[in-house]
Amino acid sequence: MSAPLGKDLLGLEHLSAEQITLILDTAEPLREISERAIKKVPTLRGATVVNLFFEASTRTRISFEFAEKRMSADTVNVATSASSVIKGETLVDTAKNLEAMKIDMVVIRHASSGAARFLAERIESNVINAGDGTHEHPTQGLLDMLTLRRRFGTLVGKRVCIVGDVLHSRVARSNIWGLTKLGAEVAVCGPRSLLPTAIADFGVQVFDRVEQAIEWADALNVLRLQLERMTAGYIPSLREYNRVFGITRERLDRAPRDILIMHPGPMNRGVEIDSEVADGPHSVILDQVTNGVAVRMAVLYLLAGNAPALAEAARKATADD
Numbered sequence: 001m002s003a004p005l006g007k008d009l010l011g012l013e014h015l016s017a018e019q020i021t022l023i024l025d026t027a028e029p030l031r032e033i034s035e036r037a038i039k040k041v042p043t044l045r046g047a048t049v050v051n052l053f054f055e056a057s058t059r060t061r062i063s064f065e066f067a068e069k070r071m072s073a074d075t076v077n078v079a080t081s082a083s084s085v086i087k088g089e090t091l092v093d094t095a096k097n098l099e100a101m102k103i104d105m106v107v108i109r110h111a112s113s114g115a116a117r118f119l120a121e122r123i124e125s126n127v128i129n130a131g132d133g134t135h136e137h138p139t140q141g142l143l144d145m146l147t148l149r150r151r152f153g154t155l156v157g158k159r160v161c162i163v164g165d166v167l168h169s170r171v172a173r174s175n176i177w178g179l180t181k182l183g184a185e186v187a188v189c190g191p192r193s194l195l196p197t198a199i200a201d202f203g204v205q206v207f208d209r210v211e212q213a214i215e216w217a218d219a220l221n222v223l224r225l226q227l228e229r230m231t232a233g234y235i236p237s238l239r240e241y242n243r244v245f246g247i248t249r250e251r252l253d254r255a256p257r258d259i260l261i262m263h264p265g266p267m268n269r270g271v272e273i274d275s276e277v278a279d280g281p282h283s284v285i286l287d288q289v290t291n292g293v294a295v296r297m298a299v300l301y302l303l304a305g306n307a308p309a310l311a312e313a314a315r316k317a318t319a320d321d
């Protein structure tokens with residue numbers, strides 16, 4: 001069996017446009033499995049997947065777990081607080097001990113940038129990065145792209161502005177790499193203190209005022225202020241941030257076109273986004289969550305190396321129903 005993505009999914013920076021498109025195309029028919037009364041296909045029967053989460057997560061961990069279970073994999077969840085990591089065991093020792101119990105894949109979230117690659121280079125199992133520090137969150141980038149592609153039909157020429165705390169955001173990096181490879185125009189907007197100093201190297205446009213971003217964009221991907229990663233006073237206050245950069249209904253009402261509103265979650269309502277917008281007609285925030293399960297099913301499946309068979313099975317299953 002060929003493995004079209006290679007052994008691991010560590011980020012989108014080093015994937016080709018063809019590989020990203022393959023993941024999105026594979027995810028598309030897999031969405032239907034989650035609509036069934038019995039949400040299960042046998043594709044990964046016999047595979048054992050460990051979800052190794054060293055950082056808090058609601059959406060990503062549960063979404064991976066649903067994806068694994070809906071494809072009939074056996075899953076084990078390991079959280080830092082309940083593992084021997086708190087006794088001083090290293091990341092690699094933890095993973096090697098899991099491998100000694102004969103596992104096939106590891107999904108890892110870690111606070112350190114590069115942790116997923118570090119692990120992937122040291123174990124045989126497939127490694128999927130579920131978010132490493134401020135580096136990348138590839139499945140979030142992919143589900144964002146799937147959501148946009150389903151709404152717009154194509155990403156080519158679409159204008160996506162990432163608004164907020166880009167400096168600390170792995171979601172921003174995965175979005176920038178993925179969207180630009182698939183032909184979208186990407187911009188960022190936020191206080192200069194929350195943009196990387198080398199932002200120009202990413203090949204994106206920069207807006208200093210959120211009103212300019214709203215005038216330009218077809219979609220806004222609104223980011224949370226990652227206060228837990230901030231080591232200095234990056235903004236005067238949350239109230240001031242909302243006043244200057246918050247996505248409010250009043251601001252959207254002045255947009256020259258309908259704008260899709262995205263947010264990777266978790267949201268801080270009343271800070272980066274107002275509830276009227278998060279729950280309003282432009283919001284695709286819960287579509288992103290739904291698409292996340294299909295994207296993760298696609299990634300698990302493609303890393304398992306049998307893409308044509310599942311795509312055919314998923315196509316047949318969709319046609320038969």
Ligand code: CP
Pocket residue numbers: 056057058059060061131137140264265266
């Ligand atoms: N989008 C995202 O990564 O959310 P969680 O931190 O809840 O997994």
